[in-house]
Amino acid sequence: MIVSGLAACTDSGGEEPKKWRFEAENGMLSGVEVASAGEGFSGDGYVTGFEEEQDSVEVKLQGPDDGLYRLNIGYRNNNEDKMGWLALNGKPFGDVRLAAFEGFTDAFAGKVLLNKGENTVKITRHWGWYDIDYVEIVNSEPRPQHRVENKLVNPNASKEALALHGYLVEQYGRFILAGQQNLQDALLLNWNYGKLPAIAGFDLIEYSPTRAANGSTSREIENMLQWHELGGIATLAWHWNAPVHLVNSDQQPWWKGFYAEGTTFDLEKTLAQPESEEYRLMISDIDAIAVQLKRLQDAGIPVLWRPLHEAEGGWFWWGAKGPEPAKELYRLLYDRLTAYHEINNLIWVWNSENPEWYPGDDVVDIVSVDSYPQPGDHHPVSRSYEGLVELVGDRKLVALTENGSIPDPGLLEKYEAYWSWFCTWTGEFIDDGKHNSEDFIRYVLNHERVITLDEVPDYLKPGAIPN
Template sequence: MYTFEAENGILQGVTTSQEVTGFSGSGYVTGFDQSENSLSMTITAPKEDMYQLWTGYNGPHGNKNSRLMLNDQPFGEVKFPPTLTFSEINYGRVKLNKGANQLKFTMGWGWYDIDYVKIQSAPSREDHQIENTLVSPNASEEALSLHRFLVDQYGESILSGQQTLLHALEIQEKYGKLPAMVGFDLIEYSPTRVQRGSDSKEVENIFQWHDLGGITTLAWHWNAPTDLIDTDEQPWYRGFYTEGTTFDIEKALANPDSEQYQLLLSDIDAIAKQLKRLQDAHIPVLWRPLHEAEGEWFWWGAKGPEPAKKLYRLLYDRLTNVHHINNLIWIWNSESPEWYPGDDVVDIVSVDSYPPAGDYSPIDNRYDNLVELVQDRKLVALTENGPIPDPDLLQDYQTHWSWFCTWGEHFIQDGLQNSQEHIQQIYDHPYVLTLDELPDWKTSRFP
């Protein structure tokens, strides 16, 4: 193991200090409180190889992060959980050149101290042990077939994905190919939106996409069942945000006889009607409810992990055992162990990732967190992204995301989040599967 002290680096707008005890070396670097602040360190590797990287830090001001540059290229972020003394965080794996490598910490979400960086040769990836089963006891043939295809492709390729059919068609117009997967949303079927005049043709859009041979992934920005704030500052259509409603999920779940609990069931039943339309059409769905709960910016995550997990299990039970919807492949969307609802109700684990514009790093550390969460027994997916990871880096790092699904609008239009050259490279890359390259996964059945 090799250790490099932060105080020996090049400091921009930050200083060294010895005020807080417990550091290594002769001090630590502090003062990350301005956007231009940075620490640049020379990391000398004995050979070109993949290395595990640890950072010694102090985080007395709550959850923080720093954005990294590796050899002048954006390289994700390191998260610093809150601490009361100097601690160590495992960033994950980095590929280093033999000799000098430049690692730069930029402010990110500041107010933390950096003590040192350690590296050690990383072990080789082990073969995946993905379970070829689904949690639904009566999973449809179509769902089994799709899951089998994804398992077979895992590590051999990454499926291209794009949020909304409209933006997928925009990709085709600009870059000549359609993605293998499109992300859809049941948001407008939420009863509190329907009551206010919302209408949706999203299920019809899925029919159209399925007829083209594409794979469907589906989320639900669930407008709260009641208690929308509905003001000029927080209009009713922002009712899926925590700040857009006073609905208390913890209180509702604690009292099954309450009106709030019954409204939860009523909302689930309304969505079940739309999912049944897809089941009747023999369309399997990569189903990602309660996404980004860990962020707590949506009401289903606002009260912490326990209510969110309880609501997820309620969704699973009602859709599976009451409505007998069996075309769903269940996706959980968090890398945190304390938020995980359990192996018995999850088929695929995932994260959403929005690094800074132009950061095409493989997001390897978050991938590793998910692999560890499920002991490499379930597929791991990048269910939303801004910048698209570089396929060459994905292969170098053996970061085997099953698919990516890029958000729309400026993420594919401004040339900054993803340059036009980068998007073209993605859709032309042999490691990336596009719609025209999909086999007939619909007829691939389990024996």
């Protein structure tokens, strides 16, 4: 069923900031319907019935002037958190997170560049079963100058780590560093486009003791040494195979032991029982990884270290028990690696915008998110950027540590989304031509606001920093 109607507008008048509201029930409906049961909604009703993949409502809104506005979506979702795909003026524009809430409320969906006059915002079912009440735009004041502090949380941070962080702070708000996960894919960019990214992403996954016990081997540290010799910057994650209790079945083989479904290891219980065998094995895993990190420290390589990534998603075992165990484990990792093992070449990167999951300013240098929008959606991921800036009071760098489709660097300044770097994931995201076309990759790598390896300063390269 497709029904169309004019959007209604409410202007808040002389109040600051100004808001303009457009009712969803007056929009163009596809597969959904208008309802008015219950109370607390705005206008004459709301849009409900988001059940099928393409169910949507498209709302017309009048931009008072050309410019940047904050976008809010009024909704109701009485169950667990949901999401909807967004489109702005007919083009994909990321998603909106609709947190569980009793009754009607609203969600910040990022900033949007609107034309004066008619614009459209379309909300399509991503993960459904919610009601949409209205679309609202709010005047957006220009962002004040950043207040990022050029210091690291580890008081004994190495000179290399300090130099790298200082460089990132210097570029922040002016340029974005290009990154690519996997050394082979990073080198392939040079083969295909004549440019190497400034940052390459690496993973300690195969050094996990329960993987090594099953025959896994790795040359990832050697890959990082090679990348360092080329003058590149390294970011490092750890898909940590659980220390013990792998399911190891046909459906969940041992090599999927970093997933929550691949292990029965209970982090919350283990942290509460420091005398247990599980706790001993967990610490032993950290110590095994420390051996590899020390090799990097001995080689003078600073590392953008991102442990326990995507914890709030719950799909990895370190996030499956909720925020408190994940934060406790992160702090344990920090203490074990810095105080016990005296590893000082790490710049600590936390990977969530949710305040409930934040482990604390005293153990985090940089905050980040991972973003996987629809293929070919190159929006600037402004909602997440704004959330991270607010999370740390604009006093720490903000990074896009994994991405599928690359955000358009030409939009970042317009949207005031000053990501420190991006890092495109491997596989289809770099080679299927759908997430990032060849022309778009070439455009990004040659953009005036994108830093590639040839533009990384000499003082960050091997042997350049004196003792």
